[in-house]
Amino acid sequence: MNSSLIGKIEKAHRYAQERHRISLSSFSAEFHGENGDYVLGYDERHWRCSCETFARTRLCSHTMAMEKILGEMLPRGTLTLDPARV
Numbered sequence: 001m002n003s004s005l006i007g008k009i010e011k012a013h014r015y016a017q018e019r020h021r022i023s024l025s026s027f028s029a030e031f032h033g034e035n036g037d038y039v040l041g042y043d044e045r046h047w048r049c050s051c052e053t054f055a056r057t058r059l060c061s062h063t064m065a066m067e068k069i070l071g072e073m074l075p076r077g078t079l080t081l082d083p084a085r086v
C-alpha cells in the first residue's frame with residue numbers, strides 16, 4: 001500500500017469521528033418499528049414518514065429516533081429535539 005493511500009485512510013478515520021463536517025441534505029430510509037415498517041425521508045430540512053402519527057402531527061418516534069442517531073449531521077434549525085426549540 002502506498003503512502004498516499006495510507007494517508008487517505010488515516011484521514012477517513014479522523015473524518016469519521018468529526019461528524020460536524022457532514023451536513024445531510026436528503027435521504028430516505030426504511031424504519032422497522034414495533035408496530036410495522038415505515039418509509040421515512042428527509043429533504044430540504046423537512047421530515048416525512050409513512051406512519052399515522054406523522055400524518056396527524058408531523059412528528060413521530062421514527063423521525064425523532066433518526067434525529068438522535070444523526071445528531072449534528074442534520075442542520076440545527078430543523079431539529080425537533082433541538083434543546084433550543086424545546
Ligand SMILES: [Zn+2]
Nearest residue numbers: 049051060062
Ligand atoms: Zn413515523
